[in-house]
Amino acid sequence: MLTKLSLPEVKFQTQVKDSKTFIFDVIRKKYIMLTPEEWVRQHFVHYLIANEYPKSLINVESGLHYNNLQKRSDVIVYDRQGSPFLLIECKASSVMLTQQAVNQALMYNYVLKSKYLAITNGLHHLYYKIDYEKGGSELLKELPPFEMTYDNT
Template sequence: MSTEKKTKINGINFRTDIVCYNKIGKPILLIECKSQNIKINIKTFDQLINYQSSLNANYMVITNGNKTICFNIKNNKINLIKKIPLYREV
């Protein structure tokens, strides 16, 4: 797992909040953390998608502490899921 790791996307440096990896080091879960006063909207979702396009994680989470939204990616489709999966499930 890494926190606040620098990631380069299209030549621009970004900092991912939390990335969880499988046993061989492939990103499997990307978590974007926002302040409680930041609403989760299309802008915050787009930020998560930009990170995911570089990291190719199978699961994504965005949270502001009040609201948490989880997604998985299967067959190039983003699907809303009810909860963060357990490590053994990914």
């Protein structure tokens, strides 16, 4: 049984194959093996869509290079100009949102340079606005609305 999250409930398409459960990913348009982290990722993607983030600008598990290592970001939302707007790091609901999780997202963002970061375990969510000029970040109370992609700040 998967944990009830603090995100809106979603009726997912699932299927069982070889005693493993798969969940349909509306972004990748295919079934993905259901793990606790995938459960959180799929809920958060649907949360983005419900908050008027365009599906066409959401990318799930895309590759990136950091220190000559191949890494995967959980979710990236691009603005309408094709620049990273929001980087989302998803953890299983059993994983605490520690400084280590924040550091992982910051490490990925060192490559991507997105304006905003979100770290979630499905129960708790941290949102940050990144200030590249001052070299810091501001903790936000909520998910930045997609309309902010038009804001040049």
